[in-house]
Amino acid sequence: MGRPKPVFLVDYSCHLPPPHLKITIPRIIDHINKVREAHPSCYELTEEASSDFLVKIIERSGLGDETYIPEAVLKIxxxxxxxxxxxxxxxxxxDAIDNxxxxxxVSTRDIGIIIVNSSLFNPTPSLSAMVVNKYKLRSNIKSFSLGGMGCSAGIIAIDLAKDLLQVHKNTYALVVSTENLTRNLYIGNNRSMLITNCLFRVGGAAILLSNKSADRRRSKYKLVHTVxxxxxxxDKxxxxxxxxxxNKGKTGVTLTKDITSVASRTITKNIATLGPLVLPLSEKFRFFMTYMRKKFIDSKIKHYVPDFxxxxxxxxxxxxGRALIDELEKNLGLSPIDVEASRSTLHRFGNTSSSSIWYELAYTEAKGRMKKGNKAWQIxxxxxxxxxxxxxxxLRNVEPSVNSPWEHCIAKYPVKLDL
Incomplete structure (x- = not known):
């Protein structure tokens, strides 16, 4: 009776934008130039932050020619x-919830928890209230909107839903992860802020979780751990x-030079916590022995990286971004096929913020690789x-859901990228 209630992932859906929002890299560059010519105040790019810089970032980003941007951004x-x-x-x-x-x-009256995460766009009424209004969810629903928590907020929302499902019996939790580009396009000349314009694209995902034992048979996955x-x-x-x-009062998101070292240190701490929960005893033993040798015998010994x-x-x-995927591939000793879902998602959909990990899981399903008992790690x-x-x-051999975002293009992937 004291055991935590199992949390099942019944299904999830990723938004596939309409074809007219699809944009190629040459079209992006052409659009920026047209905006600069017609309205110089929109992109006051100096020589230091010229369009050549944007082109260079976009070409090296790992994004392909079929990503999507909002209709409002396409206008001049x-x-x-x-x-x-x-x-x-x-x-x-x-679109994601409807699908x-x-x-x-599932009837909307059976949903007892709604959590929406969007880092930069948090209007009033909230996004969770917007969902309640659209789908006429019940008045006693537990409603949450998570803002300002970045690209990892999707897992924070899942963790929050997991905790709530331990308290509220026999119910569903609807989790929605998204980000808004229209309101957050940076139109200044600061290089560290322009990078986000090159990487982020339209995307979102809706996930249905359940603590009902009867849903186990039809669910795709069971949640094992969140860290x-x-x-x-x-401060860094x-x-x-x-x-x-x-310096001209235009709002954007700054990425400092410390981000690489900060990310590496934070990832290391997360992995150190997750490792003991998932690794077999042999890997734990090797890690422990290396740690003891490094601490008491030779401090120059390299840390043992467990084989996840x-x-x-x-x-x-x-x-x-390509650099992030490269770094984790190297540090975790992964093979190209292990990061194929991440690279393919970046190429096809771009950085869709907190929802990207769901496009990646959908890619694995579309390739027919998710078998019963397999474990998937979202990071x-x-x-x-x-x-x-x-x-x-x-919980079973998982097939892609109806209207999967990869339904019409999975045969083209993986693609070979010029490094």
């Missing part, structure tokens, strides 16, 4: 109004990703600075 000049931002977010969230409800046949690591007590960690105004592939079958590394980084992990176990 871009429309960064509250109404346009709401329209983008409503399109993403409602999820159609696939699961959250927060290094925000350190706290400030390495920060929304602020540039002995415990994890599929890796969903947040598609934050994401976010401002603050945070590194969060979630481990799921497949």
């Amino acid at each position: 000049p871009p429309q960064q109004t509250m109404a346009a931002a709401r329209e983008e977010t409503e399109q993403v969230i409602f 999820l409800l159609a696939n699961t046949k 959250r690591t927060h290094t925000g007590a350190d 960690s706290f400030r390495c990703v920060q929304q602020e105004d540039d 592939k002995r415990a994890i079958d599929h890796f969903c590394i947040h598609a934050g 994401a980084l976010g401002s603050g600075f945070k590194c969060n992990s979630a481990v799921w176990v497949a």
Whole structure:
């Protein structure tokens, strides 16, 4: 009776934007040039932050020619109004939820918990209230909107839902992860702020969790572990990703030079916590012996990096950028196929913030690789600075859901990228 209640992932859905929002890299560059010519004040790029810099970042980003940007951003000049931002977010969230409800046949009256996470767009009424209004959810629903928590907020939302499902019996939790680009396009000339324009794209996911024992048979996964690591007590960690105004008063998100070292340190702490929970005894023993030798015999001995592939079958590394995927591939000793889902998601959809790990899980399913008993590890980084992990176990051989975002393009992947 004292055991935690199992949390099942019944199904999830990722938003696939309409074809007219698809944009190629040459079209992005052409669009920026047209905006600069027609409205110089929108992109006051100096020689230091020229369009050549943007081109270089985009070409090295790992993004392909089929990512999506909001309709308001495609206009000249871009429309960064509250109404346009709401329209983008409503399109993403409602499409994902509609598809999820159609696939699961769950009544909205049975949903007892709603959690929506969006880091930079947090209007009033809240995004969770927007969902309550649209789907006429019941009046005693537990409603939460998570803001300002970066790209790792999707796992924070899952962890919060897990805790709530331990308290509220026989109910469903709807988790929605998204981000808004319309309101947060940076139009200044600060290089450290321009990088986000090159990487982020439209995307979102809706996830249905249950603590009902009867849902086990039809669910895709069971949640095994969540591990959250927060290094925000350190000033460098706290400030390495920060929304602020540039010297001309234009708002953007700054990425400092400390982000690489901060991310590495935070990932290491997260993995050190997760390792003992998932690794087999042999790997734990090797890690312990190396640690003792390093501490008492020879401090120059390298830390032993456990072989997580002995415990994890599929890796969903947040598609934050090519450099992030490369770093984790190297540090965890992963093979190209282990990071294939992350690289393919980055190429096809770009950095969709907290929802990227769901596009990656959907990729694995679309490839037919998710077998009963397989474990999938979702790992994401976010401002603050945070590194969060979630481990799921497949309850059956998982097939892709209806209207999977990879339904019409999975045969083209993986693609070979020029390094």
